Amino acid sequence: MASFDFIVATPRPHAEELDRGTRARRQRRRKLLIDLALLVPGAGFLLLAMILPLGQLILASFGLFGLGAAGHFTLDNYIAVAGNVLFTSAFRFSLQIAVATTLLSLVVATATAAVLQLDFPGRRLVGALYKIPLVVPSLIAAFLVLTMVGPGGMVARVLQPYGIRWPSLLHDPSGAGIIVVLLWHNVPITILIVSAVAAAIPRPVIDAARTLGAGPVRVFTRVIVPLCSPGISAAALLVFIDAFGTYAIPSLIGPAFPRALSVTMTSEFLLHARWGTASALGVAMILMTGMVLALYHALQARSRLLSGAVA
Amino acid sequence: MNGLWFIRSPRLRWLIAALVLSATLVVFVFPMVVAVLWSLVDPAVGWFPPHIVPASLSLANWQALFAVPELSQAFVTSFIVAVLVTLLSLALGFPTSYALARRDLKHRRLIELLVLLPLTLPSVVLATGLGSIFIRLGLAQTLLGVVLAQCIVVMPFTIRILTATLSGVPQDLIDAARNLGAAPISVARCVLLPMVLPGLFAGALLAFVGSLEEFLLSFVVGMPKIETLPMLLWAYLGGRSSIQTYAAVVSLVLLIPTLAMLFVAERVLKQEHLAAGFGKG
Numbered sequence: 004m005a006s007f008d009f010i011v012a013t014p015r016p017h018a019e020e021l022d023r024g025t026r027a028r029r030q031r032r033r034k035l036l037i038d039l040a041l042l043v044p045g046a047g048f049l050l051l052a053m054i055l056p057l058g059q060l061i062l063a064s065f066g067l068f069g070l071g072a073a074g075h076f077t078l079d080n081y082i083a084v085a086g087n088v089l090f091t092s093a094f095r096f097s098l099q100i101a102v103a104t105t106l107l108s109l110v111v112a113t114a115t116a117a118v119l120q121l122d123f124p125g126r127r128l129v130g131a132l133y134k135i136p137l138v139v140p141s142l143i144a145a146f147l148v149l150t151m152v153g154p155g156g157m158v159a160r161v162l163q164p165y166g167i168r169w170p171s172l173l174h175d176p177s178g179a180g181i182i183v184v185l186l187w188h189n190v191p192i193t194i195l196i197v198s199a200v201a202a203a204i205p206r207p208v209i210d211a212a213r214t215l216g217a218g219p220v221r222v223f224t225r226v227i228v229p230l231c232s233p234g235i236s237a238a239a240l241l242v243f244i245d246a247f248g249t250y251a252i253p254s255l256i257g258p259a260f261p262r263a264l265s266v267t268m269t270s271e272f273l274l275h276a277r278w279g280t281a282s283a284l285g286v287a288m289i290l291m292t293g294m295v296l297a298l299y300h301a302l303q304a305r306s307r308l309l310s311g312a313v314a
Numbered sequence: 315m316n317g318l319w320f321i322r323s324p325r326l327r328w329l330i331a332a333l334v335l336s337a338t339l340v341v342f343v344f345p346m347v348v349a350v351l352w353s354l355v356d357p358a359v360g361w362f363p364p365h366i367v368p369a370s371l372s373l374a375n376w377q378a379l380f381a382v383p384e385l386s387q388a389f390v391t392s393f394i395v396a397v398l399v400t401l402l403s404l405a406l407g408f409p410t411s412y413a414l415a416r417r418d419l420k421h422r423r424l425i426e427l428l429v430l431l432p433l434t435l436p437s438v439v440l441a442t443g444l445g446s447i448f449i450r451l452g453l454a455q456t457l458l459g460v461v462l463a464q465c466i467v468v469m470p471f472t473i474r475i476l477t478a479t480l481s482g483v484p485q486d487l488i489d490a491a492r493n494l495g496a497a498p499i500s501v502a503r504c505v506l507l508p509m510v511l512p513g514l515f516a517g518a519l520l521a522f523v524g525s526l527e528e529f530l531l532s533f534v535v536g537m538p539k540i541e542t543l544p545m546l547l548w549a550y551l552g553g554r555s556s557i558q559t560y561a562a563v564v565s566l567v568l569l570i571p572t573l574a575m576l577f578v579a580e581r582v583l584k585q586e587h588l589a590a591g592f593g594k595g
């Protein structure tokens with residue numbers, strides 16, 4: 004009896020090794036299962052919510068598995084998009100608006116960020132107030148801006164007694180009204196990012212430039228702006244993506260022709276139930292956004308090299 | 315960089331202050347005042363140019379919020395959807411945040427990127443794909459469809475906030491509680507929960523406001539059966555027929571929770587919870 008106990012209590016070392024191995028493996032599997040169970044409701048939901056619409060979009064653009072689709076592989080949707088001036092002009096119009104908004108908001112935001120670096124009375128109040136548009140949705144931004152600069156807006160009313168006719172920004176074929184609203188909405192986030200990066204520039208770098216004889220303007224253009232370029236390109240990316248895809252603003256105040264890409268896309272499937280062409284336009288929009296993302300990463304990699312030389 | 319390295323004259327400083335302050339007021343504060351005025355315009359008199367201030371004020375447009383069926387209905391729908399989106403995005407997002415913040419994940423970076431992906435995709439593209447899938451699944455023009463669609467764009471924010479909060483809880487405290495004999499359940503209830511409550515609150519607020527303001531996905535998925543306040547605002551701003559006074563009322567109804575959120579965020583919460591949610595990308 005006693006000898007039997009002895010055998011059971013101390014198994015052979017080889018068996019123990021094997022046992023530890025399976026136990027570790029079982030533990031690892033248990034951990035993996037728990038991780039999966041935790042991730043499925045949130046990350047899993049988002050994964051599904053990305054894969055399904057994007058997959059549907061790409062398939063439908065090639066005439067597969069879409070509502071009212073051909074049912075076999077075809078490039079008809081792309082041919083229809085490329086050959087129709089309605090669509091090509093929409094792409095060009097959205098691109099123009101996005102580029103103009105991005106460049107203008109960078110110029111305005113960099114200048115404002117520079118002014119906000121100065122020490123003047125009331126600076127904290129300005130610093131708090133300019134952040135208002137960050138939490139205002141774009142539809143309300145459109146309303147707020149139009150009450151000021153739109154037809155019958157406050158600016159037009161103030162100028163009227165002096166005989167000055169304020170240009171109507173509504174349905175303007177150049178897209179000026181859209182750009183003004185987009186600027187109001189996007190300049191604050193640009194200021195926020197650019198001034199955060201500017202604040203991180205080490206003071207000795209600027210002092211050194213000053214000591215070596217650079218004037219304030221030269222310091223700004225040759226030292227501060229280049230060192231801010233990671234922030235500037237990140238802000239540019241955000242603004243471009245927002246301006247290129249915006250729907251609410253151009254659908255309300257955009258011209259009848261050309262229309263923004265998003266407006267054309269939406270009316271394709273909402274009004275005409277042509278999901279195929281809408282999907283092809285969507286793929287074009289993703290490709291454009293992807294190209295800008297790639298450009299951003301290239302710029303980021305380059306500026307990392309540059310700032311490595313300074314730090 | 316503490317400014318004033320090229321401006322020394324005090325008179326110039328005051329000039330800059332006056333210019334910047336008045337520009338800020340005109341660009342960012344004045345439109346809010348005009349919006350309030352528009353919401354108070356007396357519909358019997360109107361507010362036509364060249365009047366700088368409305369000739370007579372009334373609360374008629376605010377009463378319309380309850381008297382006009384489509385307004386009151388959209389009001390109720392918007393708030394029901396917002397509550398559901400808040401609850402759902404917290405319930406679905408919390409486990410993922412917990413895993414991201416406190417568990418040793420193999421592909422953490424990849425999962426974090428995946429969670430942020432919906433924010434980089436133009437929402438009109440998402441709407442196009444989602445629109446036809448929801449029609450196929452029978453979710454188009456249903457409350458559930460709108461709630462699910464909004465969760466896609468709201469949840470990245472809640473997950474980010476909750477992850478930031480959960481990773482801020484010191485492991486020592488949990489170890490100490492366990493060491494002193496607390497069961498996992500009571501550790502969760504008495505240690506973890508009180509510490510993440512501000513973050514949960516911040517996440518809930520952000521989800522609520524995000525849902526209240528979401529327009530395009532709800533528009534594509536819900537139209538015309540489910541109508542939320544932003545969809546009505548779009549209609550009043552000229553999407554259907556222009557009604558400036560109602561547009562003002564709806565704008566303000568949507569802005570009040572947002573501004574309240576900012577105020578609460580400043581006062582009650584630690585800045586970083588909201589900063590984690592606001593910082594895009």
